[in-house]
Amino acid sequence: MPDNATPILISVELRSVDALLAVEGSALLEKRIDDATAFRLYEGAYPLPRRAPLRIELIVDPADLSREATVCAALRGHFELDYAARTRELARLFAAARTATAVGLVFVVILLAIANAIDAESPSQLARGIRESFTIFAWVAMWRPAELWLYEHWPIRRRRALARRLAAAPVKLVPRAAVVGLA
Numbered sequence: 001m002p003d004n005a006t007p008i009l010i011s012v013e014l015r016s017v018d019a020l021l022a023v024e025g026s027a028l029l030e031k032r033i034d035d036a037t038a039f040r041l042y043e044g045a046y047p048l049p050r051r052a053p054l055r056i057e058l059i060v061d062p063a064d065l066s067r068e069a070t071v072c073a074a075l076r077g078h079f080e081l082d083y084a085a086r087t088r089e090l091a092r093l094f095a096a097a098r099t100a101t102a103v104g105l106v107f108v109v110i111l112l113a114i115a116n117a118i119d120a121e122s123p124s125q126l127a128r129g130i131r132e133s134f135t136i137f138a139w140v141a142m143w144r145p146a147e148l149w150l151y152e153h154w155p156i157r158r159r160r161a162l163a164r165r166l167a168a169a170p171v172k173l174v175p176r177a178a179v180v181g182l183a
Helices: 017-021 035-045 062-117 125-140 143-168
Strands: 008-013 054-060 171-175
Touching (some): 008 035, 035 062, 054 062, 054 143, 062 125
16 A cells, blocks of 8 residues: 555544553553553554554543653554564574574484485385384474474564554544544
8 A cells, every 4th residue: 555545543442541551560661551452452453454554543531632742652662662572583583493494404314314224125114114204203303494484473573563553653642522422
């Protein structure tokens, strides 16, 4: 979608801005939001088109409207930190994939060498069974590296992209009384 597309609205009603900003027991200086609200925003953004810009509307008590700048900074900070955390998680995952690949390849080489050392033309069923077992085990050793490289990173990439989009989304506080159907 083009950058000038109309942002898609994600609307969440909050009990209070204090509850949004109160992260129990956190001694961190970074501005964060509570996990339930972050989860609700992720859930709201997940099914939307991946390239569509987002807009966040938080329905609050009218007395909390003056705290919009604080809320915007907290949301942006929260999702920027989550984006950075997912980036680090991806780096760790690919480091683990490289290690698993190296270990797996070593096992493949060793086990296939052992399997090839067993005479394929041996009349013994036991020898053929052992040879096949070494061959199968060698390829099973590559299962985890393949899983890491092919599949495991996609959910992390998706969450990271959502964090980037949510961090960039404009945030507006809307008074509870102004929302149709709520009173």
